Amino acid sequence: MTNNLEKHIKALTPEIENTSKSWKLLFAVFLSFFALGIFGLITQITKGHIVTGMRDNVVWGLYIVNFIFFMGLSYAGALISGVLHLFKAEWRKPIIRITELTTVISLFIGPVFILFCIGRLDRLGYLILYPRIQSPITWDVIAISTDIVGCLIFLYLSFIQDFAKLRDFDGLKVSPSRKKIYKTLALGYYDTPSQRHIIEFSKNVMAAMIIAIAIIVYSVLAWIFGVTLQPGWHSTIFGPYFVIAAVYSGTGVVIILMWIFRKVYHLEEYITKKHFINVGVLLLVVAAFYGYFTFSDYLTKWYGSVRMDKILIDKLFSDFYWLFIFSNYIGIIVPLIVVGFPRLRTIRNISIAAVIALLGLWVNRYLIVIPTLETPYLPIQDIRPAWNLYKPTWVELSLTGAGVSVFCMLFMLASKIVPIVSISEIVDESEDTNDEILLSE
Amino acid sequence: MKFLLSAMKTIYIISAMVLAFLVWPGFSASGQDKEKTEKHSPILAFTYLKNPDGSKTLSATASFIINRQIFPLSYCKLKFYCGEQELGILTSDKQGSAKLIIQPAVKLPKDEKGTLLFRNVYEGCDSVEKTESSISVRDLNLLLKFSEKDSIKSISLHAFELGEKGDTLPVNELPVNFMIKRMFTNLKIGDGTTDPKGYCSMDFKGVFPGDSLGNIFLLARVDDNDDYGNVESGEIKKWGVPTNPVSPFVKRELWTEIAPIWMIVTLIIMLTGVWAHYLYVVFNISRIRREGKKIEKLKEISQVEKLEAV
Amino acid sequence: MSKNKNSRRDFLKLGLLAGGTLVTGSMIKTALSETPENDPGSNIKVLTPDGKLVEISKASIKAGKEYVSPKASHQGIPHRKFVMVIDLSRCKNARKCVEACKVGHHLPSDHEWMKVYLMQDSSKQSPYWFPRPCFHCDSPMCASVCPVGATYKRSDGIVLIDSGRCIGCKFCMTGCPYSVRVFNWKDPEVSEEDKKVKYSPETGIPQVEGTVGKCIFCADLLRKNELPRCVQACPMGVIFFGDIIEDTVTNGTDTIPFSQLVKDRSAFRYLEQLGTEPSVYYLPPTERLFPFESGLDDLDKKVLARYKNTPYMKNQKKLKNDK
Incomplete structure (x- = not known):
């Protein structure tokens, strides 16, 4: 039994005891991307927002696209660990840590992007000093901060048992101070029946809360667009459409992360094909829903042919043709086909489908934000012809790159401190199911 | 060949520069002269x-x-x-x-x-x-008289000059405009010409909004007259329709400073609902901690007992 | 010494205004050499019966103070509700309103609060010139969505922006369906003189980087019972302005009851179906005073370029090429 635990701990905490060379190298690569982003940010702060591609008509650009995108990724945790927790799907256990980390990390990165978009960062405090409850941005501020707190609590709940395991496990060669931190964070958890009951109960409560808040957060985000009168945005379907799209991206990113972690940390034993297929089927279902929403949104706009909607759709099928095809056709159909035919369901295929879905979804966000802003009611007749259409600049691209690399860096750092797969859940699972993992070898 | 070309080019540039140098001060000097001699008439x-x-x-x-x-x-x-x-x-x-x-x-x-x-x-x-x-x-004097008989309102005007001894000399055939003073300009409501005795009158008809009491500034004006220039005379009368501007703030609450009540109530319900659960979970976590401390204490005691037993 | 500096700077500025003609330089300099510390124009001279000149401040004669603080600017002028009527049949794209607005509000060179659009509702319909100020909607989307209350509507109907409060989230810009709002993407090139000016939302001077600006119906002039700059500048009398409560609008020369003008000329509001309730009415371009094409004459190349992508101009070009 102890040997079993030791084996699990060693396998699931590959970076805690020592740092590998490849880890350092990769971290350096991401760090340089991050540095480039910082340089871009400094440029933007010193020279003003003129260095971005945003102009009087397209006032929101890549920053908002990234904001929505990263907020969408945070659905990974809400969905997999929240919903699957409530449904007590046992197979979720090896991947919940990844999903919960994704949630918290993307929840921190997403809102940062909206800060880049704000003209007077020095007055950010006004959002709290002079809030107007009527503004969807205020709703967003409240909802996102509530979501972050909730997700942190949920994440911590799942960490307590792991910290206790790390505290009690003598075979772990880390500094005494680190050991002490684990001890503090474990909060004196000794796996007594009452403690175990409290943890399980709290997890259930938080799972329900997180699902509810996640839906609210993303609906609020959608309403930022939906409440305006702009063609393409003013749509009642936007709330649920955004929620489904977020679940879609969350599922996609979980599959990708599963693949990466499996490869990098050799977790073939824990994350098996079964997991890929299960999450893949989830991706399939959500893709179908997402496709349905996309279709009904554009169909009604196209069929009614209200002047502005018509102009917008004509634009989508001319200037943005390939982006539209990629995002709303390929990005939906590929996952449907790959997961839909059992013969195609390999780990590699499912992962590729997830990548396409995720990229398609990012493009979808771009197609929601930019073409609408390029199609105002009054035709654009700007004295500066270069200001008519949006084109992201290097500053925006560098900050986008920095966002992605921070996402990766935070994952790498997390893997140095905590187990990347929840040990307690795995050990429980192996105890409960009579060492299913060992049998599957 | 190439060398020749470039040499020619150089010569050309130098000569152009010299020319410019020669012309420049002369040009600017002539400019200054012009400045001195030419006076502008305002x-x-x-x-x-x-x-x-x-x-x-x-x-x-x-x-x-x-x-x-x-x-x-x-x-x-x-x-x-x-x-x-x-x-x-x-x-x-x-x-x-x-x-x-x-x-x-x-x-x-x-x-x-x-x-x-x-x-x-x-x-x-x-x-x-x-x-x-x-x-x-x-110097022209305009004297206005307002009368109201059987709900017919009329304005009568007397235009005259003052003589040496303070006597009044009526002004004949003087075109006059009757107006209401408005925020930026005057709104014309009628006109007329004085008779030989210097009188001119007009019936006040129509509906004109005034202030909250119905006051309007009625005005008679002689415009750009060759003899008298611009002359105005007027008085505030309660002949307008009282207006009571409806505050735009009651119409729609979305853009006012304070949010609609349903919005505040919804927000409070949602926030208290969620945060109450958070607090409950945090309280539960503290219960784990309390129990853990008890266990740790027990462990210490048992260790001490063990040591004592040894 | 400092005085010298002052007049020299003013001279340079005026020199630029005069179109860079050096000839005028010294004259303006002399005219300005009498520059006093305070503008005496803010006072009015009154000749008393005993023949003495007495100064009375303009403020004591006219209602309202000269400087209106951001907080005070939330209060509209009492018992007023402003309205604008734009007569499309008179507009020939003279662009004087645009220039007067830019100069009057000390806007950065490429900013326009008033814009003149080349409009053509459909290919068979006739094109027309469409001056577009802020519509000062009675149900303003911009003021609804502002998260910090930096843009607000007053009792007199005017929608203002407090640049000191604005955080630059640009939500109002996406909220406004009329593309009225402009953003200070870079340093707004505020002159040394304006840097000393105390900011008031009613003047919009000076503009602040990273904040939003827009037409404010010249709220500063309204306090002095003066017409907005665009109204004063328009040589064709296109723009009527007034108070809807006293039912009177004027373009400076003609003064007409608002209700009569709206009735006689079948006034409409742009994009009425959006429900924003604009305070700006348009009179349809019927029986025009000028042919539409005259609006394209004498246009600056840069200004002409902005209309290049309109269906009308594309069609004209095509016709020209066909010939």
Whole structure:
């Protein structure tokens, strides 16, 4: 039994005891991307927002696209660990840590992007000093901060048992101070029946809360667009459409992360094909829903042919043709086909489908934000012809790159401190199911 | 060949530069000469208005035109005269204008025909010529009478000049406009011409919004008359329709400072619901901690007991 | 010394205004050499019965103070509700309103609060010139969505922006369906003189980097019972302005009851179906005073370029090429 635990701990905490060379190298690569982003940010702060591609008509650009995108990724945790927790799907256990980390990390990165978009960062405090409850941005501020707190609590709940395991496990060669931190964070958890009951109960409560808040957060985000009168945005379907799209991206990113972690940390034993297929089927279902929403949104706009909607759709099928095809056709159909035919369901295929879905979804966000802003009611007749259409600049691209690399860096750092797969859940699972993992070898 | 070409080029550039050097100072010098010799003649717009209270307003605006663009002569000295009597020297504002109000009691010198000659003089400077502008008017009095009989409202006007001995001399065939004073300009509601006795009247018809009590400023005005200039006379009457502007703030609450109540209530319900659960979970976590501490204490005691037993 | 500096700077500025003609330089300099510390124009001279000149401040004669603080600017002028009527049949794209607005509000060179659009509702319909100020909607989307209350509507109907409060989230810009709002993407090139000016939302001077600006119906002039700059500048009398409560609008020369003008000329509001309740009415371009094409004459190349992508201009070009 102890040997079993030791084996699990060693396998699931590959970076805690020592740092590998490849880890350092990769971290350096991401760090340089991050540095480039910082340089871009400094440029933007010193020279003003003129260095971005945003102009009087397209006032929101890549920053908002990234904001929505990263907020969408945070659905990974809400969905997999929240919903699957409530449904007590046992197979979720090896991947919940990844999903919960994704949630918290993307929840921190997403809102940062909206800060880049704000003209007077020095007055950010006004959002709290002079809030107007009527503004969807205020709703967003409240909802996102509530979501972050909730997700942190949920994440911590799942960490307590792991910290206790790390505290009690003598075979772990880390500094005494680190050991002490684990001890503090474990909060004196000794796996007594009452403690175990409290943890399980709290997890259930938080799972329900997180699902509810996640839906609210993303609906609020959608309403930022939906409440305006702009063609393409003013749509009642936007709330649920955004929620489904977020679940879609969350599922996609979980599959990708599963693949990466499996490869990098050799977790073939824990994350098996079964997991890929299960999450893949989830991706399939959500893709179908997402496709349905996309279709009904554009169909009604196209069929009614209200002047502005018509102009917008004509634009989508001319200037943005390939982006539209990629995002709303390929990005939906590929996952449907790959997961839909059992013969195609390999780990590699499912992962590729997830990548396409995720990229398609990012493009979808771009197609929601930019073409609408390029199609105002009054035709654009700007004295500066270069200001008519949006084109992201290097500053925006560098900050986008920095966002992605921070996402990766935070994952790498997390893997140095905590187990990347929840040990307690795995050990429980192996105890409960009579060492299913060992049998599957 | 190539060398030759480049050499020619160099020579060409050098000669062009020399030429430019030679021409430059000459060019700028001639420019300076021009500046000294050419004086600009300014435009002096000068107007006269007799106000309802009997005072007279003289306004002057000095400006000049370059390339069809008007520039005001800001902060220049403008002298006001009536006949030979100096009324005062004013400095124009940024827009180049200056205003002088003459109280009704001020005695102004008239010529033998009873005409007032107002003059405005700009003395000029190094580059702007001296200019003068004048207006000759006779002092006209407009007396308004308002009557209301059988719900018919009418305005009657008496136009006259004051003679040497204070006698009234009626003014015949004087075109008059009847107006309501509005925020920016006057709204014309009728016009007429005086009879030989100097009288002119008009029925007040129509619906005109006034202030909250229905007050409007009714005005009779003689416009740009050759003899009398601009003369106004008027009075506040309760002949308008009382207006009660509905506050735009009650119509829709979304843009007001305070949110609609349903929104605040919804927000409070949702936030308390969620945060109450958070607090409950945090409280649960603290229960884990308390129990853990107890266990740790027990462990310590048992260790001590063990040691003692040894 | 400092005085010298002042006049020299003013001279340079005026020199630029005069279109760079050196000839005018010294004249303006002399005219300005009398520059006093305070603008005496803010006072009015009154000749008392005993023949003495007495100064009375303009403020004591006219209602309202000269400087209106951001907080005070939330209060509208009492018992007023402003309205604008734009007569499309008179507009010939003279662009004087645009220029007067830019100069009057000290806007950065490429900013326009008032814009003149080349409009053509459909290919068979006739094109027309469409001056577009802020519509000062009675149900303003911009003020609804502002998260910090930096843009607000007053009792007199005017929608203002407090640049000191604005955080630059640009939500109002996406909220406004009329593309009215402009953003200060870079340093707004505020002159040394304006840097000393105390900011008031009613003047919009000086503009602040990273904040939003827009037409404010010249709220500063309204306090002095003066017409907005665009109304004053328009040589064709296109723009009527007034108070809807006293039912009177004027373009400076003609003064007409608002209700009569709206009735006689079948006024409409742009994009009425959006429900924003604009305070700006348009009179349809019927029986025009000028042919539409005259609006394209004498246009600056840069200004002409902005209309290049309109269906009308494309069609004209095509016709020209066909010939």
